Amino acid sequence: MIRRRLAEKDPSHFIPYLAYALYMLAWCLSKCGKHSDAISPSTEALEMRRKLAEADPAAYESALSGSLHSHAFYLSRSPTTLGESIKNGQEAVEIRRRLAHQDPQSFDAGLADSLFNLACNLGSCSRYSEAVLIAKECVDIHRRLAEGDQAAHEASLADSLHNYALYLSKSPITLAESIEPGREAVEIRRRLAREDPQGFDADLAWSLFNLACNLDDCSRHSEAVPIAKECVDICRRLAKGNPAAHEASLASSLHRYAFHLSKSPTTLAESIEPSQEAVEIRRRLAREDPQSFDADLAWSLFNLAYGLDSCSRHSEAVPIAKECVDIHRRLAEGDQAAHEASLASTLHIYAIYLSKSPSTLAESIMPGQEAVEIQRRLAREDPQSFDAGLADSLFNLA
Structure with a gap:
């Protein structure tokens, strides 16, 4: 005033x-x-x-x-x-950029900050190809700054590498390129976390999580497993210290670890335990806040049921799949456009698990029919996306 x-x-x-x-x-x-x-x-x-x-x-x-x-x-x-x-x-x-060109010592750090934020905002607007170029420029500046003063700028270099890898991973064309900066971010954050776990463990876990996902998406499943396990171990330590802040992240890391394990017949059976733990945590979180955690719980239930069935534990898969169906039905009642396709997928899988036993075979017909009805409706609106799913559901129902 x-x-x-x-x-x-x-x-x-x-x-x-x-x-x-x-x-x-x-x-x-x-x-x-x-x-x-x-x-x-x-x-x-x-x-x-x-x-x-x-x-x-x-x-x-x-x-x-x-x-x-x-x-x-x-x-x-x-x-x-x-x-x-x-x-x-x-x-x-x-x-x-103009100021840094004239005086890099005074303005490079400020330019890097603005590039970092701009890339984040472009990424949040799903403009990933634009974010990649901006993030790469940010990485280059932070690398130069870290070469001059490692203690002052190494954490920022790790941040920029982490985000650069994230934007690269959003396109199938550049997915494979995301591995190298993702690994470098992990290496730097591992070193920083050894010196200051309280300051850097959470960031390291996030970089490990993303790297494991990207390795898996490149079909490098065996490489993803130890990275995901390291992420779980860190998230578990963090959750012991502060459950309210880190339990959701622990559930996410367990969910992904189980998913990576399930990709190989040699580690499939090992996926059940972390998958069950992810479900237990997400059940608890969903009871307290269903709006935030019901969808995540449904996804973990879906994966657990799939893992149990793949291990020939069909009778155990059935109640897990039924719980998944019930959640997706509630979600679809609240937002049909967002959740109806997932409801159809879970009904389809639930019907398959029921059909695996003579004692529950007859019960498989109703969810199978409902899956077909939903997929028919979806396929009429978007045949390219849903015709294959409809064909699978019709085949199973027949």
Whole structure:
């Protein structure tokens, strides 16, 4: 309020100070988790700094890039304004590239920060091919910075490698390229976690999780297994220390570990125990918060039932599959478009497991028929996506 009054009396002298005060107000609001409240003062500061930079670029262009960078961040915190963040982020990058070209020592770190955030926002908007190029530039800068001062910049290099691998993995064309940066992120975070487990164990677990997924997607299942096991071990330690913060991550890591084990006949039987543990944790979480965890629980139940059936434990697979069907039915009642295909898949599998025993064969007809009815409807709307599934369900029902 004081600086606003002063700026009204003497704009040429006090506008820069008012812009800074608004910039800091937005920053403080954001730090308190009030990102949407930060947008208004940030917008005002941005407009002031843009005018100042137009009049005197040398004096104010750096401050303008700071406002653009922060404003993009505040916008990105809400799905309703995420798309708007891209333009501001791109402008911040353009200015900081120019400044870093003239003075890399002063501006490379700021440019890397803006590139990192822009890539994140592009990724969140599913613009992965654009995110890849931005993330690669970010990696290159962080690598140079880490060569000059490893202690100060190695963690940021690991962060940028982790995200770069993530964006590469989103396309079948670049999936295989994701392995190398994913491995490097893991190697750096392993080293950092040995020195400071409290500071880096969670980040290491996340990089291990992604690397295992990408190896599996490249059909390198045997390589994925030990990486996933290391992830489980870290998540288990974290969950022992703070169950509320880390139990969901432990369930996710167990789920994926079981999935990787199930890909080979030699390790299929080993997949049952971690899969059962994932189900137990997700059941507990879903009881407390069904909206957040029902879908994850259904996915773990589906995988566990599949693993049990593949181990010829058909009678054990049946009640697990039935529980999965019940959850998908509830989810489909709430959002048919999002969950009906999954309901059809679980009904199809449930019918198969029932048909494996003479004592439950007759019970398989009803879920088999329901799976066919849903898949027929889906195939009429989108034959390319659902004709094969419909054919499978018709075959099993017949």
